[in-house]
Amino acid sequence: MTSVRTAVAPLPPPVRPRRRLAAWASGLLVAVPSVVVGCRLIGVDAVTPVPQLLSFLPWLALPAGLALLPALLARRRLLAGWAVLVLAATCWFVLPYGPDTTTAHGPVVERLRVLAANVEFGQGTEALVETVRRERPQLVYVSECDRLCVRTLTAAVGPDLPHRAVVDGQGSTGSVVLSAYPLTAQPPIPAVMGMPGATARIGGRTVQLRLAHPLPPIPRQVDAWKRELGRVADFAAAQRDGGPVILAGDFNASQDHAAFRSVLDAGRLHDAARLAGAARTPTWPREGQGPLPPYVQIDHVLVSDDFRVRGVRFLDLAGSDHRAVLAELDLHAGR
Structure with missing residues (x-):
């Protein structure tokens, strides 16, 4: 009688606690900048605490940038990409709004x-x-x-x-x-x-x-x-x-x-x-x-x-x- 052995795929290695912690830290850091930048993008500022948080928008580049490092340590490419996207959007919105000159005519x-x-x-x-x-x-x-x-x-x-x-x-x-x-x-x-x-x-x-x-x-x-x-x-x-x-x-x-x-x-x-x-x-x-x-x-x-x-x-x-x-x-x- 011939026995057939079925190969069993090895289980994926458990997620290391440090990587899990890094992923959580990255998510927490990028959460508020994500909400604020999203509201800035769609022009929403009529609900508390959005108007108050929008006042800090330029400063939110700091947590968005810091979120990138733990995302990379956790090897979470999607999370790292999201942090880069939020950081780029924050920096874009920091640019001055409107034209940089007037069209005044005459003396x-x-x-x-x-x-x-x-x-x-x-x-x-x-x-x-x-x-x-x-x-x-x-x-x-x-x-x-x-x-x-x-x-x-x-x-x-x-x-x-x-x-x-x-x-x-x-x-x-x-x-x-x-x-x-x-x-x-x-x-x-x-x-x-x-x-x-x-x-x-x-x-x-x-x-x-x-x-x-x-x-x-x-x-x-x-x-x-x-x-x-x-x-x-x-x-x-x-x-x-x-x-x-x-x-x-x-x-x-x-x-x-x-x-x-x-x-x-x-x-x-x-x-x-x-x-x-x-x-x-x-x-x-x-x-x-x-x-x-x-x-x-x-x-x-x-x-x-x-x-x-x-x-x-x-x-x-x-x-x-x-x-x-x-x-x-x-x-x-x-x-």
């Missing part, structure tokens, strides 16, 4: 400086007075400027900036635009915190001025944040084919938020910091004002195609948790 009819500052419930007012006296801007957009703040600014810099558009309020609800040029009042953009507006004759042209200060995207308030940024976008869209526009302030949003990009796109507006090569310079929180270092740019000076940007600087204001943005602009005559 320069006015050179001006525009300063946007959040004085945090008026606490940075005195520092702002010193900054205005030193930098001598022609337009100053001040968020969270209460009644005492308005009175202080009027008394201190009124001779140089005698015209103003105000939304009267206490705490964070008050705001003011100070101007060296005569102003014609315009309706503010409806919001919980003041967004005053006006027109000014600058260099023979009528320039639309609006201060932006939507609510921050904290939990249970994200819908209101997006709604108010939508109203800012509606204003920008209404001016799209009009004259020059300067829209500035604390937007509580960065280029990684779809709601902010919609403002730029709706009005064909340009971020002055982007045009000056400083699109990723953080403005919040100011150094020493919290447990985190400055990590996100939420204060902006946006301009229409009628302007060219000579430069942008970011200035510390004692008493405020924001850095101010000072933009040097050339207004052109147009076609």
